[in-house]
Amino acid sequence: MLLRKGSKVRWLKSIVREILGLFVDDESFAAAILVWVAVAGLGLPRFASAAHWTGPLLFTGLALILIESVVRFARRRTK
């Protein structure tokens, strides 16, 4: 299929936007998840004395991010 340069760029942009949309609805929510995954990955393995609880700590952080994002949305939506 022959596409002009402008429409090619638009087509590629729309594909990238659709793919990003699979993972990101709310930018700050997605960023918080990635930051916590990075912090957990770099910091938690150092807690050798409580190694078995590093996994649940990862969960706790993610659950808190979910709670904060949902509650923030509820407040903002009804203001």
Added chain:
Amino acid sequence: MVAGLGHLASARVSTTLLAAFFASLVECVEALTVVLAVGSVRGWRSALAGAATALGVLAAIVAVLGRALTRIPLQGLARIPFHMVQLVLGAMILLFGMRWLRKAILRSAGLVPLHDEQIAFAKEQELVRKKAAPTNEASARDLLQWDKFAFSATFNITMLEGTEVVFIVIAFGASGAGLLLPASLGAVAALLVVAALGFTLHRPLARIPENTLKFLVGVLLTAFGTFWVGEGVGLAWPIPAPANPDFAILFLTAAYLGVALCLVPICRMQARVVAEGK
């Protein structure tokens, strides 16, 4: 002992199959709505050809990705360490699953409107009519020629929803040896069920409880993603030594489900408090 392990394995296979089936069902229903809307306005030949072409492309992607994923842990020659694959895939599954779960919670709390297939169908039909309203001459020509608009519209929606299905299959299928096949079978079964219902009824499947399914699948994907990320960065779970660490997925699922179910009434209450304070 062996019988016990056999039970565990068959339980994992059936859980994977069912999870992939229900998750894929939601996506297939959404794609069907658009295919029906485009087909009913612009004609079926090009609309169905667009959807079928996208399905072929997606099948090729799954075959290539699936083969690569099942080989990485087995081949010592693989250049990418398996924990990196776990971490990257886990982070992607986590973003995908938490996005679904967040939206499902907000929909259950009434803060975001529920997705209605009948309304989506009517809107899509209207959009197709407006964007490419054919004249009588054009409609006669369209019957004989390929309709590029219908083809690209159904190709795009099938690719988009199908890509989500591919992620779901990878998320559930790559979490253990031999699980990619049941996950793929679950997705194919969902596609066949939705296609058969769409072919028979010729209208959108509005009675499928999409948000409930998205809620549950969001919980499962988030649990799987958390486990994978944890494994990828070398975290440990408080599971006693003889038991399989995969049991952590069960606890994560229960914990996320509990958090999500508690969040629905909290959000409703929060919204009410803010509204009353106005």
